[in-house]
Amino acid sequence: MIPETLQTLLIAVAWPLAIAVAWTVGELAYRLLSLPRISSYGIAGFLMAANQGGFLADPSGGPVTLLAHFAFALILFELGYRINLRWLRVNPWLGASGVLEALSTFLAVFALARAFSIAPVPALLLSALAMSTSPAAVLRVANEVGSSGQVTERALHLTAVNCVLSVLTFKAVVGYWLLASIDSAFGAIWNSLGEFVVSVAIGGLFGVAVPALLRQIGDVERHATAAFAVATLLLTALTHALAFSPMLAALAFGLVARHRRVILSKAQSNFGTLGDLLTVLLFVFVAASLDWRPAPTAIGMVLAIVLVRLTVKTAAVTLFARLSGTTWRKGALTGLAMTPMSVLVIVLLEPTRHLHLYALDQVTGLVAIALLLEVFGPLVSQRALIWAGETRHLDAP
């Protein structure tokens, strides 16, 4: 009787408890070890997950999923809001380095995956995912250490570029695979290109409508954060329900809203306390979805891929550093700052599930890569920003 009650209780409080534990660990580790908070959230979430013998059940499909999507969408909105398209036009070498680093990462990881005899399609999927930098990790780390400067700005802009390229490539691979495996060509095209275009269009529509609404309401300064958060929530639910990409929509929303110029104030970055809370949830959620068990078999490949991805990204960004107006050193640090991967991985895979595409299971070792970069990626980003001397809250050791 008593154990049963205890179990019911534990199930009832599982998520709030996990969030409380992760938050506490995050604060302590930040204070004592200067570890980025999101790394701690990830480690805590991973250890508390049922897959690892913890008390958190696999959260996929539950109400927590929508919240995690919402949390991620808020981050993407903010990333979009910080992207200055004019910069990419004025400084074309920057855009070029973004395309180069994404494409060369794709090619290098693909070659490596094939060398480890992964089948072509999973290898393509893996390479497409490896292109992207985790926008959540880069943005949260940058905000956490209060960094501003070239490395920060460049890492954020290149992250936006490689995320878009990654999604495009991923959708194209999925489209190609569907084309090969089912006989509806229309369905395949619709799923890749259509999804992309419609998602961006919905986000763009929000980007026009919400600032216009805000102007009507007035007192922009006070209402902007809440209005954008509410709109992002609606956008996430809507795109999710219609099976479009909430991620692309949120990114487009932020980008268009920025260029409609309703200006967020400094205090509202991260979406304040709401953003802080949801970030804990997001990172716990992601790590809790990971299952370590199949990973050790592929450990050699995992390490090779992580290393190659890091090297290629850093080299590609460094190559164009001087042409795009900065030093070799800052170019290299920008590449390093773009190490994190992962949140995108899971959320990207999410909408493909309803297509009966169990890509996650196809790509051996992806989990381990995700986990490794989830925990160590933010640490590398943090160090890169500190070495660049762009941080405010933490000084170089």
Add this chain to the structure above:
Amino acid sequence: MALTAFKAGEALTMGVELELQLVNWTDFDLSGSASDILHLLQAKKFPGEVKLEITESMIEVATDVHRHHEQLLEQLRRIRDQLVVASDRLNVAVCGGGTHPFQRWSERRISAKPRFLQLSSLYGYLAKQFTVFGQHVHIGCASADQSLYLLHALNRYLPHFIALSASSPFFQGVDTRFDSARLNSVFAFPLSGRAPLIFDWHEFEHDYFAKMEKTGVVKNMKDFYWDIRPQPEYGTIELRVCDTPLTVERAAALAAYLQALCRMLLQGDEAAPIEDDYLVYNYNRFQACRFGLDGVLVHPRNHQSLPLRDDIVATLRRVAPHARVLGSQAALDELQQAISSEGNHASFLRQQFDAAGSVQGMVAAAVTLFRKGRIRAR
């Protein structure tokens, strides 16, 4: 270390230094990008001098020595254009203004140069709060004694420069109701204020500077934060009360006004300055900071109240013949325009705040104005 010998040169030459703000394009807060911009500018030939300032979100540019307003303005425009090109490549915006309206001083990063780090440890939060942006105007002097004479003869005109350049109504996120809130930050420093009334350089050097040096409080002239100070190594006097205006056009006009005023004063049209002139000095300076062009001065000699605006108009008329000789009527026209219709840049910023409804919108307008150069299209 004794005071540097005064490098006397041609009288009435002029040079301008501007401390400019670096802000980001997203929320228009200050951006710590000075060394990145400096690195980019060093790659090309920069039409002037450019250097780091105490915090990483500030950059200082300086012109060469000029005789004419036109050349000064032309160089300032080239400097501006090149700064705009470089900052665009780095996604940073450059603008004028005496303060950044909403930056938090505690968030500033001190530049990694020994002098700045030492100042920072001495002055503590004052050093970071000193993230304010001024225009310094140098006027060449034919002799050291002339520099001391000019420095004091200018005492009663100082409020003109404060009011005309004022562009710092907001500080730490609020409207201070001052037109120049920046000067309040400067006054916090122990060695700010006025120079002692000494007209003889030898006396200044041995009876004043040497004694001060012996106290250990100062090492060189740079340690004095006076409103106007002699700069022996350049052979100039340096006017330091101006906020950095929002445009280089206004900056050049202020320099030309000072040049014409100095020419008038050097001709000895006015009674020599005396210690009692300074009785009303701080009060008048306050009036100019607080109310800008709407301030009311007390005349140091006859003790009558006179509106600052009227005093400037009258002075512009008196220096007009000198401006004609120096070829700087265009500069006086610009200032006349500010007085009669546009107002100073503090009022421009307040209008922008009202129009945009946010401090960020105000900085955005300052960025645009810096590039464009004029409030109204000609």
